[in-house]
Amino acid sequence: MDAVERPTFETNEARSVYQYVERHGTAARHRARAATELDTDEFREAVEHLLSKGYLADDGGTLSLALDVGSIETYENGSVTYTIRPARPDDFEGLVEAIRNVSDESTYVVAESVAEQLLYEDAVTRHNTVQSRVFFVATVDDEVVGWCHLDLPQLDKLRETAQLTVGVVSAYRGQDIGSQLIERGIEWARANGYRKLYNSVPATMEPALAFLEDHGWNTEGIRRNHYTVGDEQVDEVMMAYTFD
Structure with a gap:
């Protein structure tokens, strides 16, 4: 399916x-x-x-x-060999840990909310008449070290857009894992008829914003003082990837 x-x-x-x-x-x-x-x-x-x-x-x-969301692919980068594949139910704990690892260190608010939703629902994949979600994971020796998440609304008026989050734990950055993950998510969305992806990032996450821009994302809008991080109010940068 x-x-x-x-x-x-x-x-x-x-x-x-x-x-x-x-x-x-x-x-x-x-x-x-x-x-x-x-x-x-x-x-x-x-x-x-x-x-x-x-x-x-x-x-x-x-x-x-029985969701068909793609193949298993293996990559080598220097001394690191990693696999990118659709997430499985037994990835649950590793997936939550990886998302929390990234969100704890970088105030990735949307990713943090994804982790909390996973814990609340206690399931990796959802697919019903209201919403679907797809995860791709990057693994090294079966350990989840990165993810790409697509939140797919099932309402007719929203079914051509999807929210994407992506992240890699700090120990495995600089190996092109993040690039492979986001490209996997983008290509999956393209193949399935989506016209737009979006991602919201705090303005203080400059490396994340640069990463998205390098992969063809553009700033669609800014919400002033949208997040409260500690005692500081932080803008939200609304990024979008539009298919031709």
Whole structure:
């Protein structure tokens, strides 16, 4: 299932099973059946329907969302070999840690809110009739060292724009990991018909602003004194990437 595809359901049973798995990220079949209070035949038919539509995947009895968001790619830069791939449910803790690592040191407010949302919802991927989110991660020896996040509204009037955040933990900067991550996010959005990406950054994050500008982003607006960082009021710089 593509992340831009709005899920539709032919039965209430299928909707119930999908919603349970979507809210939890992954779910054992027996737990999903118990939670949805379906009998064995109803549950089996609902799961088979969701599997046939490509909405869910079944890995040895564990159900998860079957989102097709791209391939796994490996890069080498000097002594560092890293992989960029779609995030998986088992990346949850590493992903939150990486986002917090970056936001704690640089007041990346939007990224901080993404981490808090992940913790609140306890799921890496969301895909429902209201919102979707996609994560790409950069890993070194299976450790998450960077991310690119796309927040994808499902409302018709907002479905051609998406919010993007990107970051790399300090120990792995200067290896082109951030550039590969943001390009992966941009190309995914381009391939899926988006016309605009946006990102909001405190004006004090000058390296982040320069990084976005180097990758084709432009300042779309400034909100004066939008953030309070410590005792200081800081402007918000609203950046945008527009597809031709």
